[in-house]
Amino acid sequence: MQEMGFQTAGYEAEPPEVMARNINVGVRLLSAAMVSFFGAFLFAYVYLKERDAGAVWRPSSVKVPTGTGIGVLACVLVSALLTGVAVDALRRRGEGAWRGPAAISLLLIYAALGVQCYQWASLPFTPGSGPYASVFVAWTGFYGGVALLTSIYWLQTMVTGSFRTRHVPAGPVVSVAGAAGGEGAISGRIQVEARSFAFYWYFLAGVQVVTFLLLYVVA
Amino acid sequence: MSAAAIPAAGPVREPWWRGLGRFNVFTGIVLGIGGYLIGALVIGHVLSKGIPAQTETNQNDIEFVCGILLGIVGFLVGMGFLNYPIARLTGAAPTLREKEEKGIARYFTLCTDHKVVGIQYLWGVLFFFLVAGLNAMLIRTQLLYPTEHFWSADNYITLVGLHGTMMMMMTTSMVLGPFGNYFVPVMVGAKRMAFPRIEALSFWLLPVAGVVLLAAVGAKGFPTGWTGYANLSVQAKLGMDCYLISFALIGISMALVGFNMLVTVYTMRAPGMTWTRLPIFVWSVIATAFLQLLAAPVLIAGMSLVLLDRVVGTTFFMPFSGGSPFLYENLFWFFGHPEVYILALPGFGLVLEILPVFSRKPLWGYRLAVAGLMGVALLSFFVWQHHLFVSGINPDLRPFFMFTTELISIPTALVFLNAMGTLFRGKIRFSVPMLFALALFFNFFIGGASGVFLSDAPSDVSTHGSFFVMAHFHYTIMGGLVFAFFGGLFYWFPKMFGVHLNEKLGKLQFWLFFIFFNLTFFPLFAVGMLGQPRRVSAYSPSLQWLNDWVTAAAYMIGLSFAVFVVNVVYSCFFERRRPEANPWHSKGIEWQLPTPIPVDNFERVPVINASPYEYGTPEAPLVANLNPSHAEVVAAGG
Amino acid sequence: MSTGGEGGLKVPPELRRIAWLWLVLSVVATPLVVIFVGPLLPPGSASDAAHGQQQDNTVMVAIVVPIMIGLLLYFINALIMFRGKDEADALTDGPAIRGQTRVMVLWIATTFVIVLLLAAWGAYELFPGEEGAGGGLGSAPISVALPANASSALPVQVIGQQWTWTYRYPTFGGVETTELVLPVGQEVRFSVTSIDVIHSFWAVHLAVKADAVPGNANVAFVKPVREESSTVRCAELCGLWHGHMTSRLRVVSPAAFRAWIAHEREKWAPIQHYLPAYKPTYAPEPTYRAE
Structure with missing residues (x-):
């Protein structure tokens, strides 16, 4: 979101750490908004389950698709772990070491989305089979559609950018007036964004753990 | 980099129609319509095959919703919102033409200049206000008679829904949209908002939501009013989908605005802009932004769940299939009550910003005002069940919610105290902005006092769901926010457009508005207490004379807005009075800048030396040092 | 102040x-x-x-x-x-009082x-001592929320549907009427429910309001003290004819009430067996959508 301030003669450039702070603060606020968003699903889950814990909540014909659920959870957790490894490598050995684990992490998010899609396609019940089925469809649907897709977009941009500029010597961390920084500006972004992304993705992995516990374990 | 190409704004002028082909409203509309057709006729058609509930009734929600969603995507693509993500996804350097546009054209494109977005918001909001206001006139016309005379019950109920929904959607951005986007970056000494593209997106979702909502008229309307209670909304006709999608879009827009404002104020403040030097308006924006960020996602989720019930066939709100209408009421009001403070708080901030300027006194009790705004914001998350006192949900919690609701009057009363202290021994000027600001306190007191009756659980039994409630929230929202909005508009119009609005016409508008606003809504308290429920197209004939009185007065409110339109046209195109650099002799930082404010606001990062309320302290420095030396920047912690 | x-x-x-x-x-x-x-x-x-x-x-x-x-x-x-006394005076500053x-x-x-x-x-x-608050108390009100003579109250079921009210008197054979008639001076226990969407039962003059929510019985108590006729209205938007969802309410003497209810039972006896048995809530066959 940065290269906005294009160069106008006589106007001072922005301090480079501004973007880093914007993204860093922004990602925390984004997570807070996500808490509210998934909180609504959590509320629906608790409210409907408490009101009717008997046969209507989850009739015996509604089987919990645990296998695919574990698949999604495993992909997300390993991916989050690799994101941590990547950030650590970035700090110690620079962007080159970040690229590999980050790319695998990205593939795992794709895999999570793939497993999720397979689960929807082979769902052993319909959305209308009671409150549990409703909450299941809505919750996994929005987790896949909002959480996984935004993470994929963000990580994909970083990975792609990093691979494309891997032969370019790293420029200044951020060049504000993008023109001056050239390609180096893009490679510099990784330094700024990787840690913010890791925060976001840890948070979403946490959401996935809660999802798993409620939708598959407690059901 | 395209940045290099900018100075070459050479003598070669393209024919105007060439511009239509690039990303702007025109391409947006074309792709939007295309998206709708593909979504409805192809994707939706395929998806709904074999689902008798959709295909064998006379309304196919899947086709309709797919069409609208893809239409929205098409519009955003046509506006150019995907250019940057795609450029980043492919690893290419993003193109940078968002600020290049000059002239009128940039108001119809994705523009990342926060001042352009502010003005886009202003006209968008005024347009919404006009349409929804006309709806109000049509509603009042119906209520001239105790039974249906002018509209069928069908049209009437849709008018009520449109009026309520449009007003509620529009007022969430009525102050934060125009004035927040335009002035918050300036007031904190920043050159831009933190996330300019998100800022542009938050605006462009507004007209999209407006169009989608108005499309409900062509899709058999919706019968639920602005609250959209399930399960009435689940059984309603196609127009309901329009309501759900557009309200969710506004929720996204709200969350984005809140997000952007918070980051901007937190990270982009100029050196020396400490938290205690922040203008009180910015503080009110912070409080509002918190509410928007945390409450709007619940709205988005709630709307999505209803949409799922209608389209996918889930049973969240279907009482006989394990769902519960109470779930919707809780979700909706958990958003809905913070929402009404999203409307009220920026109004408070605006009037507290205006009062010191026109009383020539520092804002009395600045910290208390901040505490008041934050207190309201915090408490507003704990009061939502006061909308449900007679619903049968958790009746045992009524004392708790009654108490938290009444607690809100403490921080609200602090705002009154700030105003009273600021006026004390001041040198009051009755310019138009000041008149509007003062009127807020009169109106809001009546709104607040009637709120006490509503918050009281026993008394609420009779007033709930009646015209009493309706009068109450018009007193707080219209009497509070709309008055503050006009005050702010008259105050900042010279800065935003370089034109001074005519004072005489402004005063005429004010007095018409103020007097007839009270003559309209005060009798409605009585109407409600005497037994007229909200949103009815038929009422007891014994209440006809009161209703006729209200309708007549409401027409006069309409007249006052006509005066405003005349004022804008007259001042901008006929009188064209160029304002002085600082027409109100304000100490605010925005008045130190040239008019119009340059694209990047400040040539150099300014250093803030004082609070903007240093009236009566002759030795106080100017608020901002616009051309600081390096040493000064370092000294200020920059 | x-x-x-x-x-x-x-x-x-x-x-x-x-x-x-x-x-x-x-x-x-x-x-x-x-x-x-x-x-x-x-x-x-x-x-x-x-x-x-x-x-x-x-x-x-x-x-x-x-x-x-x-x-x-x-x-x-x-x-x-x-x-400000005049234009110039209005531009001089007031004293810097900050709080x-x-x-x-x-x-x-x-x-x-x-x-x-x-x-x-x-x-x-x-807390209803002598006087109840008249609001909906939910389906299972706790004992402190009940009026003193709750046990001897006359139970009346209120059923909302688009767009009319009907009433059942379970102690009188579950007879269903379209008019609400109550004996004066007698504590009444309303049990309010709905069979389609949310309505709100508002007996304006009695100051009773309770939401009628499908699948839920909302209890409210009131004791009419004056013989009077008035109107029941719906106070929650329930669709097209919400404004017309009214019914008559008469508060009459106990003797007149007994006569009236006997007459109603007789009048509706031929179709009484078509009615579902009295229950706090009724679950009609779920229909996807009413057109």
């Missing part, structure tokens, strides 16, 4: 006059309002709940009146006294006390 407050605060000379004026006006106006306006306030006194709410409203009006007088006096006084802690503390304390009073009074009114 704290601006005119006494205790330990020195009242500034500009405010001395209005402080006295406020005191005098409040002392005179408040009792006048309570005595003369109070009995006129809605919802009247046709039932115990209405009477209780009227009392409640009177108390709140009595609290609001002095506050309103104080604020109006302060603002009018300030706007006249502190206005006085004692005024703030007094103000917050005052508002807090008022809030506590209001909340305590409201909560007290929720």
Whole structure:
């Protein structure tokens, strides 16, 4: 979101750490908004389950698709772990070491989305089979559609950018007036964004753990 | 980099129609319509095959919703919102033409200049206000008679829904949209908002939501009013989908605005802009932004769940299939009550910003005002069940919610105290902005006092769901926010457009508005207490004379807005009075800048030396040092 | 009001006059309002709940009146006294007064006390001693929320549907009527439910309101104390003919009530067996959508 301030003669450039702070603060606020968003699903889950814990909540014909659920959870957790490894490598050995684990992490998010899609396609019940089925469809649907897709977009941009500029010597961390920084500006972004992304993705992995516990374990 | 190409704004002028082909409203509309057709006729058609509930009734929600969603995507693509993500996804350097546009054209494109977005918001909001206001006139016309005379019950109920929904959607951005986007970056000494593209997106979702909502008229309307209670909304006709999608879009827009404002104020403040030097308006924006960020996602989720019930066939709100209408009421009001403070708080901030300027006194009790705004914001998350006192949900919690609701009057009363202290021994000027600001306190007191009756659980039994409630929230929202909005508009119009609005016409508008606003809504308290429920197209004939009185007065409110339109046209195109650099002799930082404010606001990062309320302290420095030396920047912690 | 407050605060000379004026006006106006306006306030006194709410409203009006007088006096006084005398005077600065802690503390304390009073009074009114509050109490009200003679109350079921009300009297064979008739002086236990969307049962003159939610029985108590005819309305938007969802309500003498209910039972006897058995809620066959 940065290269906005294009160069106008006589106007001072922005301090480079501004973007880093914007993204860093922004990602925390984004997570807070996500808490509210998934909180609504959590509320629906608790409210409907408490009101009717008997046969209507989850009739015996509604089987919990645990296998695919574990698949999604495993992909997300390993991916989050690799994101941590990547950030650590970035700090110690620079962007080159970040690229590999980050790319695998990205593939795992794709895999999570793939497993999720397979689960929807082979769902052993319909959305209308009671409150549990409703909450299941809505919750996994929005987790896949909002959480996984935004993470994929963000990580994909970083990975792609990093691979494309891997032969370019790293420029200044951020060049504000993008023109001056050239390609180096893009490679510099990784330094700024990787840690913010890791925060976001840890948070979403946490959401996935809660999802798993409620939708598959407690059901 | 395209940045290099900018100075070459050479003598070669393209024919105007060439511009239509690039990303702007025109391409947006074309792709939007295309998206709708593909979504409805192809994707939706395929998806709904074999689902008798959709295909064998006379309304196919899947086709309709797919069409609208893809239409929205098409519009955003046509506006150019995907250019940057795609450029980043492919690893290419993003193109940078968002600020290049000059002239009128940039108001119809994705523009990342926060001042352009502010003005886009202003006209968008005024347009919404006009349409929804006309709806109000049509509603009042119906209520001239105790039974249906002018509209069928069908049209009437849709008018009520449109009026309520449009007003509620529009007022969430009525102050934060125009004035927040335009002035918050300036007031904190920043050159831009933190996330300019998100800022542009938050605006462009507004007209999209407006169009989608108005499309409900062509899709058999919706019968639920602005609250959209399930399960009435689940059984309603196609127009309901329009309501759900557009309200969710506004929720996204709200969350984005809140997000952007918070980051901007937190990270982009100029050196020396400490938290205690922040203008009180910015503080009110912070409080509002918190509410928007945390409450709007619940709205988005709630709307999505209803949409799922209608389209996918889930049973969240279907009482006989394990769902519960109470779930919707809780979700909706958990958003809905913070929402009404999203409307009220920026109004408070605006009037507290205006009062010191026109009383020539520092804002009395600045910290208390901040505490008041934050207190309201915090408490507003704990009061939502006061909308449900007679619903049968958790009746045992009524004392708790009654108490938290009444607690809100403490921080609200602090705002009154700030105003009273600021006026004390001041040198009051009755310019138009000041008149509007003062009127807020009169109106809001009546709104607040009637709120006490509503918050009281026993008394609420009779007033709930009646015209009493309706009068109450018009007193707080219209009497509070709309008055503050006009005050702010008259105050900042010279800065935003370089034109001074005519004072005489402004005063005429004010007095018409103020007097007839009270003559309209005060009798409605009585109407409600005497037994007229909200949103009815038929009422007891014994209440006809009161209703006729209200309708007549409401027409006069309409007249006052006509005066405003005349004022804008007259001042901008006929009188064209160029304002002085600082027409109100304000100490605010925005008045130190040239008019119009340059694209990047400040040539150099300014250093803030004082609070903007240093009236009566002759030795106080100017608020901002616009051309600081390096040493000064370092000294200020920059 | 704290601006005119006494205790330990020195009242500034500009405010001395209005402080006295406020005191005098409040002392005179408040009792006048309570005595003369109070009995006129809605919802009247046709039932115990209405009477209780009227009392409640009177108390709140009595609290609001002095506050309103104080604020109006302060603002009018300030706007006249502190206005800029002319164009030039209006551009000179006032004194840089930034705040006085004692005024703030007094103000917050005052508002807090008022809030506590209001909340305590409201909560007290929720407990039905002599007079019930008339609001919906949910499906299983706790015992403290019940009026003293709840066990001997006449049960009446209220069923909302688009767009009409019907009533069932379970102690009279579950007969269903389209008109609500109640005996005067008898505690009544409404059980309000709906068979389609959310409605709200509002017996305006009795000051009873309870949401009719499908799948839920919402209980409300009231004791009519005057023989009177009035209207029941729906107070929650329920679709197209929401404004026409009314029915007649008659409060009659116990003898007239007995005669009426006997007549109704006789009148509807031939179709009584088509009705579903009396239940707190009814679950109709789920239909996807009413057209």
